[in-house]
Amino acid sequence: MTALNPVLDRLDKNLDQSLERLFELLKIKSISTDPAFSADCRKAAEWLVADLKSIGFDASVRDTPGHPMVVAHHEGPVGTPHVLFYGHYDVQPVDPLNLWHDDPFAPAVKEIESGRKVITGRGSADDKGQLMTFVEACRAWKAEHGSLPCRITILFEGEEESGSPSLKPFLDANAEELKADFALVCDTGMWDRETPAISTALRGLVGEEIVIKAANRDLHSGEFGGAAANPIRILTRILADIHDETGRVTIPGFYDGVEETPSQVLKSWEALGETAETFLGPIGLSIPSGEKGRSVLELVWARPTAEFNGINGGYTGKGFKTVIAAEASAKVSFRLVHKQDPDKIRAAFRKFVEDRLPADCSAEFHPHGGSPAIQLSYDSPFLTKAKNALSDEWPKPAVMIAMGGSIPIVGDFQTFLGMESLLVGYGLSDDRIHSPNEKYDMSSFHKGQRSWARILDALTR
Amino acid sequence: MTALNPVLDRLDKNLDQSLERLFELLKIKSISTDPAFSADCRKAAEWLVADLKSIGFDASVRDTPGHPMVVAHHEGPVGTPHVLFYGHYDVQPVDPLNLWHDDPFAPAVKEIESGRKVITGRGSADDKGQLMTFVEACRAWKAEHGSLPCRITILFEGEEESGSPSLKPFLDANAEELKADFALVCDTGMWDRETPAISTALRGLVGEEIVIKAANRDLHSGEFGGAAANPIRILTRILADIHDETGRVTIPGFYDGVEETPSQVLKSWEALGETAETFLGPIGLSIPSGEKGRSVLELVWARPTAEFNGINGGYTGKGFKTVIAAEASAKVSFRLVHKQDPDKIRAAFRKFVEDRLPADCSAEFHPHGGSPAIQLSYDSPFLTKAKNALSDEWPKPAVMIAMGGSIPIVGDFQTFLGMESLLVGYGLSDDRIHSPNEKYDMSSFHKGQRSWARILDALTR
Missing domain, CATH: 3.30.70.360 (Alpha-Beta Plaits)
Known part of the structure; x- marks a missing residue:
């Protein structure tokens, strides 16, 4: 733990500066579904390249027929794994605009309840806030140790919210350059505010x-x-x-x-305590609309x-x-x-x-x-290491869950790079992603950075 | 016929000037459903008042909680009937704008086939072009004879396309002033380009x-x-x-x-020769979508x-x-x-x-x-006179038909003024009312003016 602790301290000390950097990125209107914002998408890619270069990455904007990719490389000590980190800098459209309390592209920090601060703005949770947790962990590690704990390649996409039309050809054409031992994909959420999660299935x-x-x-x-x-x-x-x-x-x-979900899996989901009332109540509903006789978690995770x-x-x-x-x-x-x-x-x-x-x-x-849907293997050693690292950071141990949303990149990494993905993210169910008034908890942003430092440290042992 | 013929000649001679006046009115964007065009609606009302005053009508803009009414009076010889003429100066919205070949509020005359000219623009047929046929007939009669053939009251509404919210209260409050022997309502169509029609039923x-x-x-x-x-x-x-x-x-x-439509009525409609092919073919369809086993005319007129x-x-x-x-x-x-x-x-x-x-x-x-729907009585003497007058003007005799659209004013005239209506108009089925590229045939505008002169002459005999 000697290498890790000073990095964690530095992340704590530099939280304000990391927030300023995130705000710069959030102000860029990188809506990928609307051609009117093409220039903004490129601007976001260029901002990320400049930031990664400042850390010491060999970073570049890579053109595609659509919005550009960002690719960055940094060497690591011999004998450590090579990881590919994936995130996306594009964001969802903001309509209906009249339902936003503030300008979606004027990020701010707000205290929404005593002791709970959030970062507001389109992309704060999906996915700019999330991807910057990893960038900040790298920055702190590099500043503290003059190096990174392992070899890291970063891939930031600009078309995730519009079906990723350029992704497959890009992976195919650059497979040699991008292939790593495994991928870290940061576009998912926690189970709750105290419980980190690793997603092992995606629709x-x-x-x-x-x-x-x-x-x-x-x-x-x-x-x-x-x-x-x-x-x-x-x-x-x-x-x-x-x-x-x-x-x-x-x-x-x-x-x-x-397939029918195995009964022991259904039981582990039942143990999470989610009911129609707890799941639908916060959004003003009470009656599951899917197939009768199945729990809400089964409906959104496995049907x-x-x-x-x-x-x-x-x-x-x-x-x-x-x-x-x-x-x-x-x-x-x-x-x-x-x-x-x-x-x-x-x-x-x-x-x-x-x-x-x-x-x-x-x-x-x-x-x-x-x-297609994705089902990750439960027996990866990386999975166990990441689970333990997350459990060290957060109040409660990490859980393995499924996800209702699709993250096509995971399938693409399997297909084109022969690589599995670890799905770790710090979003919360009330982040309002894809909706007006998107936010990202300050604790997600801060402890997310610390979590990546811990995971990088654990993966290289 | 001595009073009539010089009026008809004058209408022929002054067609160009009448067209200029119509263009002035068509250029005003009097869309009543959209509050953004309220000032344009008032402008159209004011334009009509000024025009009617120039003929010698006692005309005024009359405020309502919505768009204003235009009311105008002109005396006639003792012993002649008192008629109320109704039209509406408001028009439908113009979206989808990209389907218009020209600016909907820049009227023009175009030759769409050899010898067939049309007036293009929103409101050309519904209802500005139609109401101006009557105004022009009055103008020519007054210019020729220094008087009108009968006592005429004019009512132009500005909310016909938005459900006429102010009409009933206005009729109720001004019943004494507006009540006449019968109404002439000009918001309907011909059977075809050669056959004028009087509508006796409306949905x-x-x-x-x-x-x-x-x-x-x-x-x-x-x-x-x-x-x-x-x-x-x-x-x-x-x-x-x-x-x-x-x-x-x-x-x-x-x-x-x-009610089921009487078989002799269905037979008279059958004689008009309309089929699913002739009715739906021009709009690119072939299969009637309504109740099975009924003719297209029954579907649109009586179901x-x-x-x-x-x-x-x-x-x-x-x-x-x-x-x-x-x-x-x-x-x-x-x-x-x-x-x-x-x-x-x-x-x-x-x-x-x-x-x-x-x-x-x-x-x-x-x-x-x-x-509610309207069914007019077939035994009115005014109906017979108007039918004969129309038959004199057009290549083929006038027919009595039904209408699929509603003209609530007809029911309101019955309810509030105890007055029946004669529904005469010169629209054609390809006028594209309520759609992009609305037009009004030049023959409708010209022979429509002549028709009104003939009808006024006939009604006063």
């Missing part, structure tokens, strides 16, 4: 946009109503068909590859879903317009588990839609990303 | 906006998908339930008051509907956002026939929605206008 994702087209122009509903096909009616009918009365998805073949993420058609402004629209659209996503095949799910969904179209209407499909 | 309308509310904030679909209620799923399920497989509306009590005019929820911008929205909304309207009661329909719809809500979700309802 996959298929995103799809459908556009139903009926008449060749918008129509007056007085003139044509009752005779002309209404694309909103067709769309709502199709979407309503996707779930049966028990919450099960009706698309043929949808459950191919879905697939069909969700409608957006719908749009006809007149949606103020007042009323008696129009029959020419088209209507929806954004639909599927969360996948176990061995569900993204390509087959997409094809089955498209057929499901087409089977329900009137002969004089048509549908357009636009794919938005697809990745 | 009513109930407009309703519903907002389904689920969680107290937007959620990440990875974190909560499968456990938290999705308001888009709830909304689409409810909307999909409204029609059965045969196109019939399933809301309990919806068909109360709906009630439930239409979804707008739907909105979640992320609808570019790209994809894996969000579960806090709420989703739809604008729904019902076209009513015969004796369907708007209040009962609205209440039945609300109950239908509430019956289908999960216990932890809620619905908000916002009413947007309601009016």
Whole structure:
């Protein structure tokens, strides 16, 4: 522990400076889904390269057909492992803007209850705050010891929130450069404010946009109503068909590859004490909407879903317009588990839609990303070391959990670099990621830095 | 015919000047549904008052809690009827703006096929072009004879496209001033380009906006998908339930008051030669979407509907956002026939929605206008005179038809002023009212003016 302690002390002492650096990064509007913010995405990448260079990394902005990657290398002592750290500098859109209490790109520190401070702003938790915990741990280690405890490669992506279109080709083209012994992925959360967690399973994702087209122009509903096909009616009918009365998805073949979760795993999740009341109560709900007879943790960690993420058609402004629209659209996503095949799910969904179209209407499909679910192996020695290191830092021991969200990078690291990932992060369930008023707890930011120092130290022993 | 012919000649000679006046009116962005255009609505009212004064009307802008009315009076010879002419100066919103070939408020004359000129712009057909046909007929008669053929009151409304919230109170408060022997309402169409029409039946309308509310904030679909209620799923399920497989509306009590159309009426409509092919073909469709086993004319003229005019929820911008929205909304309207009661329909719809809500979700309802259907009496002498006058002007004799759209004013004139209405207008089915690229045929504008001169002449005999 002699190498570790001075690093931890330095992190404590330099918290304010690390916060100033994070604020600089949070102010950059790196929204990757909207082309209007392309220059901001590049600016965030350049800021990170400059910061990593200041620590001594060999860092560069690497162009892609989309937003650039940041890649950085730093040598370590012979005989230590080589780790690849992954994070993403892009953030979600900020609409609806009127629901934010403050400018999403003017970060601040607020005390939300006695003794609990949070960092506010888009990206504070997802993922800029998280990735900077690792950068700060490296900075402190380097400043204290003039070196890093192991060889470290950093990869920061700028398209995580928009389906990572450039990632696979980039990994493929740069596999030699990026391959390490294992990856550290910091885009996940704690179990609660006192209990760190390592995620060992993640749901996959298929995103799809459908556009139903009926008449060749918008129509007056007085003139044509009752005779002309209404694309909103067709769309709502199709979407309503996707779930049966028990919450099960009706698309043929949808459950191919879905396994029942082993009873001892379900029991360990039960021991976490989460109920419909504790899980849904804070968001104002009480009734699980998924398949009947399963716990909420099983529903979000181990069952697939069909969700409608957006719908749009006809007149949606103020007042009323008696129009029959020419088209209507929806954004639909599927969360996948176990061995569900993204390509087959997409094809089955498209057929499901087409089977329900009137002969004089048509549908357009636009794919938005697809990745299978991930199940990590429980027997990795790195997993045990990281679990112990986390348990040393936080009030309660670390737990192994699953995740409802997809982190496609984990599958991509397996596919392209033959590398497993350790999923460690310090987000909390009330961080409001992807929503207005995103925040990151100051304790996540501070103890997150300390946790990385401890993990790096443990991994190299 | 000695009084009439010089008026017709004058209308022919002054067509260009009448077009200039119409263009001035069309340039005013009098969109009544959007508060941002309130000043434009008032400007349109003021323009009309000035124009009517120039003819010799005693005209004034009359304030209401919403957009103002225009009221104008002109005396006529003793022994002639007193007619009230109604039109509306407000127009529909212009979105989606990108589908317009030209600025909707920069009117122009275009030749769309050899010998067929049209006036383009928002409001050209609905209803500025139409109301100006009557004003021009009055102007020419006054210029030719120094008087009008009968006593005329004019009422122009500015809220027709937004549910006419101020109309009923205004009619009620000014009944003595506005009551006439009958009304002329110019907001309808021809059967075809050669065949004028008088509308004797109109569908009513109930407009309703519903907002389904689920969680107290937007959620990440990875974190909560499968456990938290999705308001888009709830909304689409409810909307999909409204029609059965045969196109019939399933809301309990919806068909109360709906009568079967007499077979001789159906036969006279059949004689007009309209088919699914001729009616739906021009808009790119082929299959009637309403109740099976009924002709398209019966569907749009004599059957009630439930239409979804707008739907909105979640992320609808570019790209994809894996969000579960806090709420989703739809604008729904019902076209009513015969004796369907708007209040009962609205209440039945609300109950239908509430019956289908999960216990932890809620619905908000916002009413947007309601009016019963209208059936005019076939035995009015004014109807016969107008029919003959129209038959004199156009290549083919006038026909009596029904209308799928609602014109609530007709019911209001009956209720508040005890007055029947003659529905005469010169719109065509390809005018694209309420849609991008609205137009009004030059022949509608020109022969419409001549038609009114003929009708005024005939009515006073």
